[in-house]
Amino acid sequence: MSEPVSLPEPDPDVPTIPAATVVPLRDGSDGLETLMLRRNSALAFAGGMWVWPGGRVDEADRVAGHPGDLEAAARRAAVREAREEAGLVLEEQRLVWFSHWTPPPVRMRRYATWFFATRAPDTEVVVDGGEIEEHCWTTPAEAMARRNALEIELAPPTWITLEQLRPYRTVTEALDALAARPAEHFATRFAMVEGGAVALYHGDAGYETADAAVHGPRHRLWMLESGWRYERDTDSNAP
Incomplete structure (x- = not known):
């Protein structure tokens, strides 16, 4: 049986870390298909979760260009x-920036993260064996089904990104669609509900007050013990 969902207390003084x-x-x-990596279960941050290659922006990343x-x-x-993390050689100019995620102010590492998409090179994936323990290629729908079957762990931004990718059949179709729209900014707010929690996003009627019971437009991720589900109305400031 799943453990009841609990949320940490907000702390407005927690700074964000660029990632x-x-x-x-x-x-x-x-x-x-997308390449996903499983983080080492012993890691303090997102241990055991399936993610994409990524991490904090280092000082060397800043000084290499305009500060x-x-x-x-x-x-x-x-x-x-x-x-x-995966032995992939990518080109900066081919990365499509499609979203930016800011987590709520809680007492943990708070990474404000740029999300990019790109076509993977036709080379072997080699995980580092330390921070990353294994990898797999998966369709978005398969990864989401595995999370709801409690076979893998995902973070809310990962789930919603998979949901955004799910309609596309080819890499070209996905990248063209993502590049054609402005990058979307998500600043998450959480609310407790019966059977779990809800992540609220811009355009949701309950977003400003972090109250999932407010009537009106919906833009949220239901994270319930019975499964996760993304709900977004067409009038909730969708891009």
Whole structure:
């Protein structure tokens, strides 16, 4: 039986740490596939979760270009992390920035993360064996089904990104669609509900008050013991 969901207390003084993630994509026999990595279960942050290559923006990523250009530094960080964690050599200029995620102010590491997508090179994936223990290529739908079957662990931004990728059949189709729209910014707020929790996002009627019971437009991720489900109305400031 799943443990009851509990949320840490907000702390407005917790600063954000710039970070970057890259979503490698390839054309598979069953449609669009993405490379996912499982973090070492012993790690304090997101241990055991399935993620994409990524990590914090280092000082070297900043000084390699214009010091005030944080997006460029995030691109360098994404390329570096893909090489370090999965042995992938990516090109900065081919990364499509499609979202940015800011977690709520809680007492833990608070990574404000640029999400990029790109076509994966046709090379062998080599995980570092330390921070990353294993990898797999999966369709978005398969990864989401495995989470709801409690076979794998995902973070809310990962689930919603998979949901965004799920309609596309090919890498070209996905990257063209993501590049054609402005990058979307998500600043998460949580609320407890019966059977679990809800992550609230911009455009949701309950977002400003962090109250999932408020009537009106919906833009949220239901994280219930019975399963996760993303709900977004067309009038909730969708891009």
